[in-house]
Amino acid sequence: MTTTSRLLTLLSLLQTRRDWPGPLLASRLDVSDRTVRRDVDRLREMGYSIRATMGPDGGYRLDVGSELPPLLFDDDQTVAVAVALQVAPALGADVEEAAARALGTIRQVMPARLRHRLDALEVTAVRRAGDPAPPTVPLDVLVTLASTIRDRATLRFDYAARHAAVGDDPQALAPRRAEPHHLVTSHGRWYLVGWDLDHDDWRLYSVDRLRPRLPHGPRFAPRTVPGGDVDAFVSARFKGSDVDAWPCRGTVVLHLPARDVLPFAGDGTVTAVDEHTCRLEAGAWSWGALAASFGRFDVPMEAVGPPELVSAFATLAERYASPGGP
Amino acid sequence: MTTTSRLLTLLSLLQTRRDWPGPLLASRLDVSDRTVRRDVDRLREMGYSIRATMGPDGGYRLDVGSELPPLLFDDDQTVAVAVALQVAPALGADVEEAAARALGTIRQVMPARLRHRLDALEVTAVRRAGDPAPPTVPLDVLVTLASTIRDRATLRFDYAARHAAVGDDPQALAPRRAEPHHLVTSHGRWYLVGWDLDHDDWRLYSVDRLRPRLPHGPRFAPRTVPGGDVDAFVSARFKGSDVDAWPCRGTVVLHLPARDVLPFAGDGTVTAVDEHTCRLEAGAWSWGALAASFGRFDVPMEAVGPPELVSAFATLAERYASPGGP
DNA sequence: CGGTCCAGGACAGAAGCTGACCTGGACAGG
DNA sequence: CCTGTCCAGGTCAGCTTCTGTCCTGGACCG
Structure with a gap:
């Protein structure tokens, strides 16, 4: 039996019973207990959360969240998931494959009735011919920005000149510092609302022209977006002189x-x-x-x-x- | 990435049901194509039935009915779900509330680590000021259309005159019959690709001007969309004389x-x-x-x-x- | 016929895995 | 308190396995 199939067997064993002592698993899988411990570690590294209890009557247990309980969506939620994840590639983030896989994962843990409903909803997203493809934003950039916003960490980044892509010309990248406040998407493009520390003013940055630098800067105290409403602020900015400044x-x-x-x-x-x-x-x-x-x-x-x-x-x-x- | 987790990733990729050419998988998984072939063999030895089609446009495909191991959300899938469901309201379907609730449901079954990741990703979708709000399509209409497509049932519906909403004027509604083939979204608007039984020709209907009538008509044998590719067909139609006919x-x-x-x-x-x-x-x-x-x-x-x-x-x-x- | 794709053999080098052994900590019960 | 049971994790030698790079061959399409 190969390592991989042993791991899968271990997974299915862990699903059948609540507590599995290591030595028992070892004899069941016909390996040493040390190997069982290593296998458990491997599964943990892959994201399965396996809890272990010490002492007599202890053992390994597969946590909820790994053994995904059936997702009990109602009909509307099912449709929303199906539509959202199928149309996601048009959102401008680089999510096509991840969205498809997420849909598969969700599908798998759905009750049969909902699964049928999900399967019925096949949607095609097309871009109109001649419509330029909006620049796609790598997922990790989105994640980085989102986490700096959550952590209220000052963002240090390189910013490409207008209408240049990040990779175009290293010379055109200018280092910037900003306090990030909101991640915004509109028309398949992504923007970051932030307080520019070099200009002491609110700015709207195009995420596709932005490249975060590590490490982040110090924490900051969040400010109130002018008007208090991000939506209104961003809408106003689109008219304004920052991102879509018309010459x-x-x-x-x-x-x-x-x-x-x-x-x-x-x-x-x-x-x-x-x-x-x-x-x-x-x-x-x-x-x-x-x-x-x-x-x-x-x-x-x-x-x-x-x-x-x-x-x-x-x-x-x-x-x-x-x-x-x- | 270890061999085992690569196998799981491979499974989850194959689950998306597209045909995956070996070289593409190789680059996705960052291994040589020979290794991909070996991985497929391994999965086959474990009991997964993976079909392979030769020649151009060939590739590997996971047969339906395979019992998959409990697949987990990985980081990318989490981001995709978060982004897709938060931005969903901009898709033009009436999913805002359902999407939010679905996000909550999914959140609940996630391991803590991923849940934090999900929570960090807060996205605001804004429409540019002055941008007219696209007509929203009720979910049940989408569901009805999707299921008639799946069931290959002839669709009977009322169709409003161009630039009228469904509710505007009951007089303007004309009864139609069509064989529905694809549900398509573009720029926040929804379209149905179908064979119009009254005109004996392919048509692209605006879903927001369409109101399905029950019961559906008889089954039909699906036709091949001109060109074979829905994407290309719809793009071409946008230029053409049907939906966006310029006077x-x-x-x-x-x-x-x-x-x-x-x-x-x-x-x-x-x-x-x-x-x-x-x-x-x-x-x-x-x-x-x-x-x-x-x-x-x-x-x-x-x-x-x-x-x-x-x-x-x-x-x-x-x-x-x-x-x-x- | 060439291009694209899957299938699979051979092989060397690298990588990973395993078992044996070890120390240490948590826990329960006598 | 001490002992038995269990998990946690380090190390190390030996070995299995895996991977990339060759290769040939067959199926399929235009």
Whole structure:
């Protein structure tokens, strides 16, 4: 009998009875008691929690949590697990294989009725064609960030320049220090909300551009996120100047009621001018793109500023007017 | 990693029921493919029935019905569960509460070490401000669709007109019949891939506009999705005329290399004209919006057609030229 | 026909395993 | 208090096993 199959036998023996004295296991498995002790250690290292009681009538016992009791989900929970773990790969974290395996493990300890329900729910997650794949974040980075948040440990990390990947260019990595507060995901991208110790201000870091350094720094006293609500703070930041800072921002007046513009304003800011007119401030990567983005409302409009936007309007006017130029 | 734990990992990988090519397993387990073959042999000797298929797209697969040892959650699986179930509400299905409860149930059966790991991973999912909330799909609808797919039962359902919600107007609901094949999610929206029995063609239905009727129809023999690959089929359909049909489609020539346009083309189609020029066909909700969308590339361009697009170009030219008009 | 995949033999070197022996600590009962 | 039973863990020699690197061969697909 090989070592591995002996370990499996040991596992199943431990499941059948509460207490197994070492010498008994030794004779049952036909090995020395020293080997039994080593086997138990091995199982423990693999994550099985085996408790041992000393003295007479002692022995080894498999703890709950290893011998997973049947997971008693209700129907909704089953669906949630099935859906969540099948769609997980689209979340941007590098969880595809782990999620599939977790689903298998969960499936295994389910009562038959729920298992059938689980099996029925087959879901395919697809990315729309042409949609760029969002950068995936390694699991261990997520875990590291989460634990520093929990431990309130100052985070030291290298941060890549905007629109560079972590691995791209070692030169582009800048060391930073921050007090991490929240791990946030949105649209398949991951962000860390933290207090930047070098800038003395709140920042939103892209996790895919971040590489934690060990060891962590000293403990810190948590601060209150501005507004008290992470959700609101992050939403506001997406409009703001940190992560999705647009290099070009400008304002137009649109001949359209504010309520018609609002749903399509994206991260822009809409203010009503009068009943039929509103002001929209938005951003883009170039002045031309910004000017073009206002055109999609398909109504008359005026560029307010800055001057770059006004001249971009002029350029666009010519572009739309004269084929091929300027 | 020891041999034994590698065998358990292998088991848990095989359990996910995909076909696993030997070389892939080898890299996952960080051993040579020869060792993988030996591991598979070992598992077979222990009684697991593992099928192997030769040739390209072959691989190893664990036969169902094998009695597995009590598999444990490992670290990665824990993270996957934590992340997936916390982010689940963003998936568009109505799972928020169920997912939270499922997480609690799973938490309870975890060994302490993993439970701590689970607890550390606190994730916030936020929707960007201004991002319209995707319609949520009730769980029971998902379950109904999934089970009709599994049972190969013809689906009878009411289908709401485009951009209407199910509850909006009972008059707008049209009865339909389809052979359901796949449940697909993308960007927080849910779709059903099915063969429409009234139109004798493949269709992609928005689940949020669909209301199943009971009882289901007769069984059907499954067809092969065009191309054989659901993923590719759905991606193609998103460009096509079914779900995301743009009422206005047109073509322009952009003075920009195709490779620079492709990443930003969205669901449009890019064809290279020459080294510095390409042709882009895209769609939008209005001719004005379509014309404006081409402007974001910030390069000279020409409207090719249809005539509506050409006149939209003219209108835009005037809009960008003259403040406030026309 | 070449590419991809599984199947399995041979072999040297490395790694792991086992049993024997040891000390030590926890526990229960006479 | 002392003894017997049990777990915990260190060490060490000897041996089994495992692994990677060869190799050949067959099945399958386009």
